[in-house]
Amino acid sequence: MKNTIFAIALSLVFTSVITANAQDGSSEIAAVKGSVMEGTLKSIHGEDVDLSNYNGNVVIVVNVASECGFTKQYAALEQLFQAHKDEGLVVLGMPCNQFGKQEPGSGEEIVKFCSEKFSVTFDLFEKSDVKGEHQNALYASMCALDLKPKGAGDVKWNFEKFVIGKNGVPVARFASRVAPDDEAFLKVVKEELAK
Numbered sequence: 374m375k376n377t378i379f380a381i382a383l384s385l386v387f388t389s390v391i392t393a394n395a396q397d398g399s400s401e402i403a404a405v406k407g408s409v410m411e412g413t414l415k416s417i418h419g420e421d422v423d424l425s426n427y428n429g430n431v432v433i434v435v436n437v438a439s440e441c442g443f444t445k446q447y448a449a450l451e452q453l454f455q456a457h458k459d460e461g462l463v464v465l466g467m468p469c470n471q472f473g474k475q476e477p478g479s480g481e482e483i484v485k486f487c488s489e490k491f492s493v494t495f496d497l498f499e500k501s502d503v504k505g506e507h508q509n510a511l512y513a514s515m516c517a518l519d520l521k522p523k524g525a526g527d528v529k530w531n532f533e534k535f536v537i538g539k540n541g542v543p544v545a546r547f548a549s550r551v552a553p554d555d556e557a558f559l560k561v562v563k564e565e566l567a568k
Contacts, residue, residue: 408541409514415499430463431565432537437466438476443532447491449553464495520546
């Protein structure tokens with residue numbers, strides 16, 4: 374209930390300015406104001422993490438699962454993190470069991486799996502819902518935004534990726550099938566790191 378109230382309050386802070394291109398009739402988001410990196414979430418070890426601590430970094434937020442066809446993306450996420458962490462890249466893994474029950478393990482089991490199978494060192498959080506009535510506040514805020522190329526709305530499957538700029542404002546959202554080493558995904562990440 375507390376997360377839901379926080380998410381509603383936070384979503385009221387967001388302001389989107391939509392501009393229309395008169396020549397071809399297309400619309401695009403010209404500006405989005407308001408950071409989603411506010412409030413706290415529990416780390417996978419049960420500690421409170423203040424999301425504002427990540428401000429000033431480029432953040433990739435991804436809902437992860439250990440038994441998914443996309444689970445191998447852990448390796449590419451870790452590789453990307455290692456390649457750019459000194460430039461200010463952060464990866465936040467959000468384990469979720471909502472899609473095909475593909476993350477059944479405990480926090481301890483998830484940490485062991487990620488460490489042993491993929492040598493994951495980026496931050497992992499407590500298993501939580503990324504859609505529905507008990508959606509965590511961070512996802513409620515991000516999913517409300519019409520971020521290209523995926524758009525607004527519920528997360529559809531494991532390993533959807535959000536890219537958040539250094540100011541805490543989400544700039545892009547990619548579907549599960551877009552791998553962390555995909556050219557379009559890397560382009561957005563590198564552009565944000567260069568700012």
